[in-house]
Structures are given as C-alpha cells and as structure tokens.
Amino acid sequence: MKKTYKIDVDCANCANKMEEAANKTEGVKNAVVNFMTLKMIVEFEDGADAKEVMGRVLDNCKIVEDDCEIFF
Amino acid sequence: MNKKQKKMLIRIIIALILFIGLKLVHLPEMANVILSLATYFLIGYDILTKAVKGILKKQVFDENFLMAVATVGAIALGDYSEGTAVMLFYQIGEWFQSYAVGKSRKNISELMDIRPDYANIQNENGELVQVDPDEVEIGTIIIVKPGEKIPIDGIVVEGNSTLNTSALTGESLPRDASVNDEVISGCINLTGLLKIKTTREFGESTVSKILDMVENASSKKSRSENFISRFAHYYTPAVVYSALALAILPPIVSFLMGMDPNWAEWVYRALTFLVISCPCALVICIPLSFFAGIGGASNAGVLVKGSNYLEALASTKYVVFDKTGTMTQGVFEVSGIHHASIAEDKILELAAMAESYSTHPISKSLLQAYGKPVDKERIKNVEEISGYGVIAQIDDKEVLVGNDKLMKKYGIEYKPCHDVGTIVHIAIDQEYVGHILISDKIKPHAKEAIARLKEVGVKETIMLTGDVKTVANKVASDLNIDKVYSELLPQDKVNKVEELLEKKQEKEKLAFVGDGINDAPVLSRADVGIAMGALGSDAAIEAADIVLMDDDPLKIAKAIKIAKKCLRIVYENIYFAIGVKIICLILSAFGIGNMWLAIFADVGVMVIAVLNAIRTLNVKKL
Numbered sequence: 210m211k212k213t214y215k216i217d218v219d220c221a222n223c224a225n226k227m228e229e230a231a232n233k234t235e236g237v238k239n240a241v242v243n244f245m246t247l248k249m250i251v252e253f254e255d256g257a258d259a260k261e262v263m264g265r266v267l268d269n270c271k272i273v274e275d276d277c278e279i280f281f
Numbered sequence: 282m283n284k285k286q287k288k289m290l291i292r293i294i295i296a297l298i299l300f301i302g303l304k305l306v307h308l309p310e311m312a313n314v315i316l317s318l319a320t321y322f323l324i325g326y327d328i329l330t331k332a333v334k335g336i337l338k339k340q341v342f343d344e345n346f347l348m349a350v351a352t353v354g355a356i357a358l359g360d361y362s363e364g365t366a367v368m369l370f371y372q373i374g375e376w377f378q379s380y381a382v383g384k385s386r387k388n389i390s391e392l393m394d395i396r397p398d399y400a401n402i403q404n405e406n407g408e409l410v411q412v413d414p415d416e417v418e419i420g421t422i423i424i425v426k427p428g429e430k431i432p433i434d435g436i437v438v439e440g441n442s443t444l445n446t447s448a449l450t451g452e453s454l455p456r457d458a459s460v461n462d463e464v465i466s467g468c469i470n471l472t473g474l475l476k477i478k479t480t481r482e483f484g485e486s487t488v489s490k491i492l493d494m495v496e497n498a499s500s501k502k503s504r505s506e507n508f509i510s511r512f513a514h515y516y517t518p519a520v521v522y523s524a525l526a527l528a529i530l531p532p533i534v535s536f537l538m539g540m541d542p543n544w545a546e547w548v549y550r551a552l553t554f555l556v557i558s559c560p561c562a563l564v565i566c567i568p569l570s571f572f573a574g575i576g577g578a579s580n581a582g583v584l585v586k587g588s589n590y591l592e593a594l595a596s597t598k599y600v601v602f603d604k605t606g607t608m609t610q611g612v613f614e615v616s617g618i619h620h621a622s623i624a625e626d627k628i629l630e631l632a633a634m635a636e637s638y639s640t641h642p643i644s645k646s647l648l649q650a651y652g653k654p655v656d657k658e659r660i661k662n663v664e665e666i667s668g669y670g671v672i673a674q675i676d677d678k679e680v681l682v683g684n685d686k687l688m689k690k691y692g693i694e695y696k697p698c699h700d701v702g703t704i705v706h707i708a709i710d711q712e713y714v715g716h717i718l719i720s721d722k723i724k725p726h727a728k729e730a731i732a733r734l735k736e737v738g739v740k741e742t743i744m745l746t747g748d749v750k751t752v753a754n755k756v757a758s759d760l761n762i763d764k765v766y767s768e769l770l771p772q773d774k775v776n777k778v779e780e781l782l783e784k785k786q787e788k789e790k791l792a793f794v795g796d797g798i799n800d801a802p803v804l805s806r807a808d809v810g811i812a813m814g815a816l817g818s819d820a821a822i823e824a825a826d827i828v829l830m831d832d833d834p835l836k837i838a839k840a841i842k843i844a845k846k847c848l849r850i851v852y853e854n855i856y857f858a859i860g861v862k863i864i865c866l867i868l869s870a871f872g873i874g875n876m877w878l879a880i881f882a883d884v885g886v887m888v889i890a891v892l893n894a895i896r897t898l899n900v901k902k903l
Binding site: 219220221222225241243244245246247272273275276 | 331334335338340343344375378379382386502510513559560561564565568569572
C-alpha cells in the first residue's frame with residue numbers, strides 16, 4: 210500500500226532527515242520525501258495500519274526535526 | 282510571503298538596524314555589550330531554543346546546535362559583533378532560501394496551471410450552470426464557451442472551433458475541432474461554442490493525469506540527489522570532528538613543545554569550521570535545479586517522470602526510433618492496387634473486411650480507402666497473427682490478408698511490388714488475387730530532428746521497424762539515420778534494444794522513442810523510454826519515462842537540451858558549493874580566513890547556488 214501525505218518543513222536537509230527517520234520506522238517499507246512539492250510518499254508493509262504507522266513516523270520525525278508537520 | 286516569512290523579515294530588519302547602529306555609534310562599553318546581546322537574542326532566540334531541544338533529543342549534528350555553539354563560542358571569546366553577525370547572516374540565508382523555494386514552487390505551479398476550475402452544464406430550465414468538474418458524470422454534455430478551458434476529455438457533439446493546445450504541448454499552432462472529434466481537457470477553446478459529450482471522469486481525464494505526473498515527478502531521485510544526501514550525511518559530522526580536533530590538538534602540541542598554546546585563536550578557528558559545517562546550500566540547490574528543470578520542461582510540452590530520467594537523458598548517446606508514428610506520420614494511404622486477378626474494388630472490400638477488427642494503422646487506412654460501412658455478418662473466425670496479417674472467413678471463403686511472411690507461411694506464391702511502401706497481399710482459398718500498396722508520409726521535421734540530435738551529442742541514431750526492408754531503408758536514407766533494422770516483430774524490437782543495451786558502455790544511455798502504441802515493453806526496457814504524440818494515450822503515459830505531448834520529433838532534441846542544461850547547472854552547483862566550502866575550511870584552518878569568510882561560505886554560497894538553480898526554469902530559447 211502506498212500513500213502520499215502533505216508535509217510542512219522549512220529546510221531541505223531537514224526533509225532528508227525526515228526521510229531517513231521515516232524509513233527507520235516500523236511498518237514502513239519505503240518512504241520518500243520530496244522537499245520541492247512538500248510531500249511524503251510512504252509505502253507500508255503488508256498488514257500495517259497506515260494511521261498507526263504514521264503516528265510513529267511523525268514521532269520519529271519530530272525527534273530529528275522539531276519544526277515539522279505531517280498531515281494525515 | 283507567508284506569515285512565518287513576514288515575521289522573520291521584520292526580525293531581520295530590526296536586528297540589522299541595531300547591528301549597523303552599534304557599529305556606527307560609539308556607546309560606553311557596558312551599554313554596547315548589553316545592546317549587542319539584545320540584538321543577538323532577538324535574531325537568534327529560535328535557533329537557541331531549537332538547539333536546546335535538539336540536545337535533549339540527542340541530535341548533536343543539527344544545524345541549529347552547530348550555529349548556537351559557533352555563535353555562543355564567539356561571544357564567549359569576546360567577539361560580540363561577529364557572533365551576532367553570524368547569527369544574523371545565517372537567518373538572512375535561511376529566510377532567502379525559504380523565500381526562493383516558495384517563489385519557485387509558485388512559479389512552477391503557475392506554469393502548469395492547466396487545472397480547470399469548473400464545467401458548464403445545462404440544468405432542467407436550460408440555463409447554464411457552473412459545476413465542479415469532479416461531479417460531472419461520463420456521458421454528460423458540457424458546454425465550453427470561447428476563451429474557456431475544456432475541463433474534461435470528450436467528443437464534440439455540436440459546434441466548430443479551434444483549440445489552443447499550448448498549455449499541454451508547448452505548440453502554439455491551434456488545432457481545429459468539429460463534430461465527432463475527440464477533444465482533450467486542458468486545451469483552450471478559442472473561437473466557437475462547443476458542446477462536448479464527456480468520455481471520462483475528471484480524475485481520469487488527461488489534465489488530471491498530467492498534473493498528477495508532474496506533481497509526483499521529482500519523487501524519483503537522481504544519482505546526484507542521492508550523492509548529495511549521502512555527502513551531507515557524512516560532511517557535517519566530519520567537519521564537526523575536525524573542528525574539535527582543531528580546537529584541542531594544536532594547542533596541546535604547542536603546549537607540550539613548550540610554546541604558548543594560544544587556546545583562544547584555535548578555538549576561534551574551530552568555531553569558524555562549525556559555521557561552514559552546514560550542508561544547506563548543497564542540499565537545497567540540487568533538488569531545486571531538478572524541480573525547476575522538470576517544471577521548465579513541462580512548460581515546453583515535455584513531461585518528465587523523475588529527476589533520474591532527466592539525468593539519464595542528458596547522457597543519451599544512442600537514440601532508437603520506432604518508424605511508424607514517430608518518424609512518419611502513421612497516416613497510411615492506399616496508393617495503388619496491383620496484379621489484381623479479380624475486380625480491384627472487390628480486393629479492397631475483402632481486405633477492409635478482414636482487417637475490420639484490427640486497430641493497426643494499416644487496417645484503418647484500408648477501411649478508409651474502402652469508405653463504406655463493413656457488413657460484419659459476412660465475416661467469421663477472424664484470426665490476427667501479429668507481424669504477419671489476418672486470416673478470416675468471408676462469405677464462407679478463407680481470405681488471407683497480410684505481408685510476404687504470411688504468404689510464405691501458407692505456401693502461396695505472390696508477386697513482389699516494385700514501389701516503396703507497405704504491401705498487403707490478398708489470397709482467397711489459397712489463391713493469390715493481388716496486392717494493395719500502402720504508403721506513409723515522413724513527418725515534416727523528421728530530417729531536421731535527426732540533424733539536431735547529432736548536434737546535441739547523440740552518437741548514433743537507429744531505426745527499428747516492422748515494415749519491409751525497402752521502405753525502411755528508403756526512410757532511413759532520406760532522414761540520414763545511421764542504422765536501420767527492418768521486418769521486426771514486436772518481440773524482436775525488445776531483443777534488438779537489449780542487444781544494443783549490451784553493446785554500449787555503462788555511462789552512455791540509450792533512449793527509445795515510440796508512439797506508445799504496441800511498444801510499451803520496449804519503452805520500459807530502454808534506459809529512457811520516450812513516448813511521443815501521447816496526448817490522450819494512457820498506455821503511453823503509463824509506460825514511458827518521458828512523454829512528449831505532441832508528435833513533433835524536434836522535441837526529442839529539445840528534451841535532451843533541457844536535460845543537459847539542467848545537469849550542467851546541477852554540476853556547477855555541486856562543484857561550486859563543495860569547492861568553496863573546502864577552500865574556506867582550509868583557509869580557516871590556517872588562520873587566514875575568519876568568521877566573515879565562513880558566513881560567505883555558508884550563506885553566500887547558498888544564495889548563489891539557489892539563484893543559479895532557478896535558471897533551469899528558463900528553457901524557452903533552447
């Protein structure tokens with residue numbers, strides 16, 4: 210399952226860090242952050258609950274970059 | 282400017298006035314220190330709080346943390362004005378970056394502003410009402426007035442007009458549209474009122490597909506982007522550790538050798554390192570260049586599905602074409618019926634009937650030449666053999682319609698043709714009755730397109746075709762195409778492309794250009810699959826990496842030029858940003874550079890790189 214989320218972040222390097230953090234999150238198979246379009250495209254692992262996983266993704270992103278937001 | 286940016290700009294202006302004022306006016310020592318610190322906190326309080334939060338979350342290589350250490354360190358060494366200046370310029374740089382990125386986001390979405398806002402439909406009382414295009418069901422009649430965008434794909438049921446397709450194709454020549462013509466969403470209706478019966482939902486319409494493709498384009502990252510992400514990953518820690526080493530090792534060595542350790546000097550040099558350690562300029566300018574390149578390309582009618590494809594296109598050395606529909610117009614016309622042993626009309630009728638179930642361009646031309654409706658009741662057991670032809674039972678006779686290979690396969694003696702073109706032989710109950718000559722026209726810009734490809738550095742042009750050798754060779758020599766492989770079945774084309782892929786070097790890329798009909802497997806096999814004339818063809822948009830919205834072959838060279846310009850700017854930025862940073866690091870390590878130089882290395886480089894990146898957007902003159 211693949212879903213696209215709108216995100217809000219100020220700098221390109223922070224976007225890269227978010228991508229890295231999202232990829233390390235349990236339940237995420239692959240995540241790509243596109244800083245120019247401010248989007249995060251997340252491919253979930255089979256059977257993962259998107260909403261629950263995204264909660265964890267946001268928590269992990271907040272650790273690396275406090276000033277970020279994911280709309281899900 | 283958004284709210285955040287406005288607020289920041291006000292802070293920057295106040296801090297800048299205070300900073301310059303303090304430089305000009307000589308205040309007593311104490312007042313000066315207090316006002317300097319006030320300026321520092323005014324401009325940097327958010328960075329300081331973020332730095333503290335970062336420490337609590339164990340994120341030490343966070344740029345806020347580094348900037349905080351560098352400036353607090355400078356202030357601790359007594360350099361109030363330098364500490365404040367670093368913070369001030371860092372914030373100016375961040376603000377500029379955020380403004381420039383926001384601006385180019387807006388510019389690019391304006392370039393692609395083809396989204397229709399409404400559709401006109403007639404309500405029960407016969408009045409025109411505007412509705413959301415999303416709510417229009419398939420088969421609804423919509424009305425498009427002159428000057429309006431066509432919101433949804435459909436077929437014209439009433440009216441005549443000309444359409445401006447430039448938003449989709451970059452082509453300024455208007456197209457005519459009249460009853461029974463298919464029209465595509467995103468075109469602008471220029472002259473007359475059109476009534477259109479929709480054939481798709483809005484979400485499935487061309488305009489939605491294109492927007493979706495462009496908006497998700499840069500999600501496929503290029504090698505340069507991945508390189509920079511990796512580089513940034515190691516760069517910051519490396520610089521921070523060397524800063525630490527610079528602050529500690531030389532003083533200790535000096536001390537052990539009995540010299541003055543000069544701590545303050547070395548700590549100052551280490552702090553300048555921290556200012557240069559932020560990889561922001563690099564990390565922002567590469568995706569920005571690609572984003573602008575993709576945006577500029579789509580404005581010229583070239584849709585690119587990812588920055589990786591733009592990168593591959595820039596190093597394209599081999600271009601492989603499909604003949605029909607790419608180099609030729611794909612509009613076939615019957616130009617003669619030869620060796621007929623029965624009435625010519627009868628031959629044409631049989632051929633048209635046999636081919637009436639096929640969608641091949643040849644079949645269409647036969648049906649067109651026949652010009653009458655086909656009585657499908659008379660046709661039975663139609664079998665299409667791809668690359669050969671068609672076998673059908675017509676009026677209880679077995680009719681074979683196809684090329685030389687079909688005739689050979691069934692052991693029928695046929696007469697070859699002396700003219701150049703596609704030959705369709707016809708046999709009834711194993712008996713040869715004659716053949717039809719069909720020829721195709723070369724596109725007007727095809728020859729120029731091949732010449733342009735050579736100009737942009739393509740080594741070899743290769744044409745693949747299912748057509749017979751004589752036709753293929755003639756087209757190739759007319760157009761100056763280097764190599765030609767003819768009489769290929771669809772699966773042979775894939776094999777041929779694979780063969781070519783194996784022969785070339787890793788760094789040289791191979792692009793395949795097709796019209797998206799029947800060549801989806803080849804499109805996906807090549808390094809770069811380019812589909813042309815894809816307006817309205819979903820299969821092509823799905824299979825290709827790059828989509829040329831109209832069918833002008835000149836666009837191939839243009840796409841390569843756009844890609845080359847984009848990549849040139851990307852490399853300029855990479856070399857420039859990394860180069861300046863390394864030079865500044867060396868100068869600072871030897872004490873030649875100071876914090877001011879470090880600020881330039883950080884903020885100045887970023888501003889220049891961002892401005893350079895935005896240049897990619899301009900592709901008009903290429």
